[in-house]
Every structure is written in C-alpha cells, then in structure tokens.
Amino acid sequence: KQEVTQIPAALSVPEGENLVLNCSFTDSAIYNLQWFRQDPGKGLTSLLLIQSSQREQTSGRLNASLDKSSGRSTLYIAASQPGDSATYLCAVRHGGANSKLTFGKGITLSVRP
Amino acid sequence: DAGITQSPRHKVTETGTPVTLRCHQTENHRYMYWYRQDPGHGLRLIHYSYGVKDTDKGEVSDGYSVSRSKTEDFLLTLESATSSQTSVYFCATEMVLGGQGFDGELFFGEGSRLTVL
Numbered sequence: 614k615q616e617v618t619q620i621p622a623a624l625s626v627p628e629g630e631n632l633v634l635n636c637s638f639t640d641s642a643i644y645n646l647q648w649f650r651q652d653p654g655k656g657l658t659s660l661l662l663i664q665s666s667q668r669e670q671t672s673g674r675l676n677a678s679l680d681k682s683s684g685r686s687t688l689y690i691a692a693s694q695p696g697d698s699a700t701y702l703c704a705v706r707h708g709g710a711n712s713k714l715t716f717g718k719g720i721t722l723s724v725r726p
Numbered sequence: 727d728a729g730i731t732q733s734p735r736h737k738v739t740e741t742g743t744p745v746t747l748r749c750h751q752t753e754n755h756r757y758m759y760w761y762r763q764d765p766g767h768g769l770r771l772i773h774y775s776y777g778v779k780d781t782d783k784g785e786v787s788d789g790y791s792v793s794r795s796k797t798e799d800f801l802l803t804l805e806s807a808t809s810s811q812t813s814v815y816f817c818a819t820e821m822v823l824g825g826q827g828f829d830g831e832l833f834f835g836e837g838s839r840l841t842v843l
Binding site: 647649654655656657658659662702704713714716717718719 | 730759766768769771774784816818830831832833834835836837
C-alpha cells in the first residue's frame, strides 16, 4: 500500500527566505505526483503536476522536483511571502488499473512578515 | 480553475436523515471524485466516476452512494447520516492528459462542510 509522508507537519519562516517542502512515498511505481495548496476553509488549489517521466516542473517562484528511485519530491519556494502561508499537500498517483491519488497529510507553512 | 461548484456549502443535519451533496462542473471533465477530509486522516477517497453511470468505490465508501446521470453532475448521498460522517467533503474533477485517464491533473471544489448531530 502506497504511503505518503510529509515532514515536518508545520514550518515557520521569515519573509524572503527560500524554502523546501519535502514529500516522500513508499512505492516508486507512480504515474505522477501533484502538489496542492490549501488555504484555511478552502479547497485545494493545484500548484504543479510532475509526470513520472519528468524530473521537475516550474511555475513562477515554485519548483517541484521528483526522484522516483528514492521516493522523494521537493517543492521549492523562492523568496517566500506572507501570502504563501497555507497548507501544502503532495499526492501520488500510483500505478495499476484505475489508479487513484494517495495524499500526504500536508505541511502548514507560516511566513512571518 | 475547472469551474467546480459544490452545494450545499454548509449543512447541519441529524443522525439518521438522508443527505445529498451535489458537485457540478462546467469543464466537461470525464473523471470525478468525492473525498472527505478529516483531521489526522487527511484526504480519503469515497467514490469516483469515470463516465456517465460509471462509478466505483474508494477506500471509505461504506455508508455512501453516488450517482452520475450527466457528465457535469456527480451526487454523493448519505442514506442515513451518522456522527462519524461529520466531515468536510470535496469534489474533484480530472483533466485527463493523453486520453488514457487516471494520469491527469485534479482540480477541487471549495468543499461542503457537513455536521451530523
């Protein structure tokens, strides 16, 4: 059974800092990995989708990398801002018929002004 | 933004009553999902649909049923609500890449907060 782990559960950084959020998974046979952002009381917003054949994806100040062999993905946020404060979740689409996403429990990020 | 609307957004009901949550999408995505989100458990899949009238169970499907009579609507029904079904329910749709399905990007609605007393 695929397990997705995000550690630490919470992180607080000063504004302007570059930071890395980690996501690890136990089964490397994946189709893709998706990073989401969730603001309190809101739904999930898709940030980046990395296919299994890709090593990284970039969108603005965000860069996500994928290392299937080691079962890891990282979300890099450059020059963090208070508006980046949210919970960040990763989700892995594992292989097999009718495959579905397995979510991590998320990392709650607080960016201090 | 996949144009996903969930209704109702908030509902309080009593144990034993039936409840239906509706998910409506405007993007003509073939695949749709219902998740619940609970503290300590994260997001868990309840049911999903891979086309009109084609549905299947997720990991926490007991006590729930779904129906999809049109591409744009996916209904989640709690036949007899219990307190353990108090949760935030999210609908998601999938923008399929390459036409194969189950490898695309998921988009989520704003959620429906259900409280069962």
